[in-house]
Amino acid sequence: MPDLKANIAVIGAGIVGLAHALAAAKRGHRVVLFERTPQAQGASIRNFGMIWPIGQAPGLIHQRALRTRQIWLDLAPKAGIWCAQTGSLHLAYADDECAVLAEFAERAPALGYSVELLNQDAVLARSHAVQPAGLKGGLWSATELCVDPREAIAALPDYLAREYGITLRFSTPVHHIDLPRIHTPAETWSVDRAIVCSGADFESLYPQVFASSGLTRCKLQMMRTAPQPGNWRLGPMLAAGLTLRHYPAFECCPALAAYTQRIAAERPEFDRWGIHVMASQNGLGEITIGDSHEYDWVVNPFDNPAIDQLILDYLQTFLAAPALHIDQRWHGIYAKHPDQATFIAEPARGVTIVNGIGGNGMTTAFGLAEEVFAEWE
Structure with a gap:
């Protein structure tokens, strides 16, 4: 040898x-x-394919995400990988969600984020995929990329x-x-x-x-639609109020505590299954939807259809896509440290x-x- x-x-x-x-x-x-x-x-x-600097904690981790973004932009064309500079929209359908977005937009420049607070008309001008009923506003960020993982x-x-x-x-x-x-x-x-x-x-x-190590495993349930008809495109990747509770970037916002308490009281099932809902679309036209978060050293191998339904129901409060027929369902498992x-x-x-x-x-x-x-x- x-x-x-x-x-x-x-x-x-x-x-x-x-x-x-x-x-x-x-x-x-x-x-x-x-x-x-x-x-x-x-x-x-088994993920969205999102490169998502907007959600990362300010400072080192956010800068790490921005550096990763630049490497993706350099690497993708060389490797023949589809990579779209879609940006993202966080959508608000309640006053307390608007309050969190407004506080974040005010603090963002000092923390190194570049975002724009939008009213309803400005959101709808940026995206035809947003459900207009009940929309109050949103937060635009240009830094997010999408790949097909x-x-x-x-x-x-x-x-x-x-x-x-x-x-x-x-x-x-x-x-x-x-x-x-x-x-x-x-x-x-x-x-x-x-x-x-x-x-x-x-x-x-x-x-x-x-x-x-203190590490545990996190199981997340996700779904993917068939390609959208007529070459329909999502545009910016979308997230709504629940996502504000998930990502550490928004922890700087005083209004987040009241919003978190309201959701916990009104929709305890979201906390039980760690649900927040986002949507991305790959180059094939498929919309990737998720997700849930169940933390344990031993992961249940069997998926819960009730979780998928909770995700889909919430998704339709902010996404107006032509077709949401689910073509694929799966779960992923990743390692997570609590601190x-x-x-x-x-x-x-x-x-x-x-x-x-x-x-x-x-x-x-x-x-x-x-x-x-x-x-x-």
């Missing part, structure tokens, strides 16, 4: 692993990328191999790391560093680290675990990888 060597081994070909493989390769490192399945199948392909995660490994000479090892689980050795069922590699990006797989490598935006650990010399970025992988992974490598330089 030939002597197999690389500078960097990345374990996991989801978006976090791909981002670290790219960051390493751009710095001239020889990289081998391991993925235990024939193609990444986890949360990285199925396409992007499938295309990026081949691009990395073609452009940077990264060695791909799909259908190749790593069962032991003892640097400089990386052990797989068929090969042993010699590397200088290993980066473990294993997502919701807490058991295969360093299970004792994950057991004490930290990321979980980074070094279980052994030269080995780094990067995990716990929750549902923000598409939004922050490229920027995070740049930070990880910058610390090593």
Whole structure:
């Protein structure tokens, strides 16, 4: 067997692993990328495809998202990935939702966000997809991008191999790391560093680290329509009031507490299932809809149709699409830390675990990888 060597081994070909493989390769490192399945199948392909800076906490995480956005814009055309600069609209149908948006718009410039508070007419001028009945206003942001995660995660490994000479090892689980050795069922590699990006797989490598990490798993239910008729386009990606409670960007708003309390009292089922509702549309014309959030170390493998119905019912209070026939339903599972935006650990010399970025992988992974490598330089 030939002597197999690389500078960097990345374990996991989801978006976090791909981002670290790219960051390493751009710095001239020889990289081998391991993925235990024939193609990444986890949360990285089971999401909206939203690159969503507007929701990220101000400061470091928001800047990380903006850096990730720039990398997507540079990378997508080179890799042949559809990427649309759609922007986003947060919609308000109640006075307390308007109050949160107004407070955020007032604070946004000092916090590094660029947004515009819109009245009803201005919202409808920006989007023909918004349900006008009861609409009071909205918040426009131009920073959000949309990709099709199925396409992007499938295309990026081949691009990395073609452009940077990264060695791909799909259908190749790593069962032991003892640097400089990386052990797989068929090969042993010699590397200088290993980066473990294993997502919701807490058991295969360093299970004792994950057991004490504080990480948990989050299950989210999502849906996708068939392509919309007549080449109808959504335009800006849409979110409504419930999303204000989900993303940390809006925690700076004093009015959020009263809104959160009202929803908890009036619609406790939204809290029970962690529901907030958003919509994106991919290049094929399909609308992706979601989602719910159930947190537990052990995830229920069976989906709850009542959750899907709650999402669809709320969606139709703000989205006026030609056809909402659901073509696909699924759930995703990602790793989440209750208090930290990321979980980074070094279980052994030269080995780094990067995990716990929750549902923000598409939004922050490229920027995070740049930070990880910058610390090593």
